[in-house]
Amino acid sequence: MNAPVKPETAKVPCTIVTGFLGAGKTTLIRNLLATANGRRLALIVNEFGDVGVDGDILKSCGIESCPEDAIVELANGCICCTVADDFVPALETLLARPNAPEHIVIETSGLALPKPLVKAFNWPAIRSRVTVDGVIAVVDGAAVAAGRFADDPEELKRQAEGDASLDHDNPLEEVYEDQLLCADLVVLNKADLLSAGEADGVEKDIEKTVPRAVKVVRTSEGRIDAAVLLGLGAAAENDLEARPSHHDHEAEHDHDDFDTFVVDLPAIRDADALVRKLKAAAEEHDILRIKGFVAVDGKPMRLLVQGVGARFSQHFDRAWAPEETRSSRLVIIGEKGIDQAGIRKTLEG
Numbered sequence: 001m002n003a004p005v006k007p008e009t010a011k012v013p014c015t016i017v018t019g020f021l022g023a024g025k026t027t028l029i030r031n032l033l034a035t036a037n038g039r040r041l042a043l044i045v046n047e048f049g050d051v052g053v054d055g056d057i058l059k060s061c062g063i064e065s066c067p068e069d070a071i072v073e074l075a076n077g078c079i080c081c082t083v084a085d086d087f088v089p090a091l092e093t094l095l096a097r098p099n100a101p102e103h104i105v106i107e108t109s110g111l112a113l114p115k116p117l118v119k120a121f122n123w124p125a126i127r128s129r130v131t132v133d134g135v136i137a138v139v140d141g142a143a144v145a146a147g148r149f150a151d152d153p154e155e156l157k158r159q160a161e162g163d164a165s166l167d168h169d170n171p172l173e174e175v176y177e178d179q180l181l182c183a184d185l186v187v188l189n190k191a192d193l194l195s196a197g198e199a200d201g202v203e204k205d206i207e208k209t210v211p212r213a214v215k216v217v218r219t220s221e222g223r224i225d226a227a228v229l230l231g232l233g234a235a236a237e238n239d240l241e242a243r244p245s246h247h248d249h250e251a252e253h254d255h256d257d258f259d260t261f262v263v264d265l266p267a268i269r270d271a272d273a274l275v276r277k278l279k280a281a282a283e284e285h286d287i288l289r290i291k292g293f294v295a296v297d298g299k300p301m302r303l304l305v306q307g308v309g310a311r312f313s314q315h316f317d318r319a320w321a322p323e324e325t326r327s328s329r330l331v332i333i334g335e336k337g338i339d340q341a342g343i344r345k346t347l348e349g
């Protein structure tokens, strides 16, 4: 008689949350934490620049089943390019925690390509211990409806006329499409900013981009229950061929199409005046994303300021800790060549 087969130790499921800059990934994850029903979660949060805003927002959630020390921030580069140095060690650290997580959620930077990250799950060091439960792509419905990711018709026309020097793709569109093409579930977010007809149009756009059948769920403020988001059972690392990418034929890719920089400001007197200035700068310089914490004179709380394109929101998220320096720090992301000096001048003036 054969000896009974020892059951393989169950792999820890990991959910990758992708989506372009400002689509609503952090908002969705906050909701997910709130509806996880005590399931022990851990988070890996990656940001493109070297200033972590999202990790800080999530740490301030104070959810018991996802304590602060189960949140790892990878803020020194894009997760898809720093797999060996950052991602695999971060995953190993989380798996080694005394109270090992039951599920790991990974928020990628808005500029990250998810496919290299899914591929990383085949690395020998982690392959037997973790699996990609699913890739969730969060879509900024308002940005898609406004044609943010559409090809520039003028440029397409010039390409068609055979000017080889213009033979490149629209970088925004490439990143957006790569994220959709890798998804097991698409969350069409910011439905509050769309009419029903516009939302239908965005959904058609998504279906056109993704050749295989992928479920699209509409929502606002990322309000989707953890029970829907977790447990997709996709094992995406075994299914890479079904997830085409614009970068499939490149040995390496880079993020040279985008610039990220930080603007430091002193404490401000008037938050509304600052937001007016930010809005003006975002419109004038076609800024893709602004986010950061701001110190306001006389206020014990820090102000979280967020801008996606020219749409801004702000709220006081928590009190400044006694050991923190009360200062204002904003991360700004735009396409390559964005006028950093001009933006600084507008904001500092």
Ligand SMILES: Nc1nc2c(ncn2[C@@H]2O[C@H](COP(=O)(O)OP(=O)(O)OP(=O)(O)O)[C@@H](O)[C@H]2O)c(=O)[nH]1
Binding pocket: 019, 020, 021, 022, 023, 024, 025, 026, 027, 028, 054, 109, 110, 189, 190, 191, 192, 193, 219, 220, 221, 222, 289, 291, 306, 307, 308, 312, 313
């Ligand atoms: N109107 C509206 N705003 C939203 C919605 N979801 C998120 N936002 C806002 O959009 C901004 C960006 O949301 P985040 O959750 O930080 O987006 P993100 O994808 O994590 O951003 P990055 O990590 O910088 O790429 C914030 O100001 C949110 O409050 C929504 O459904 N409707």
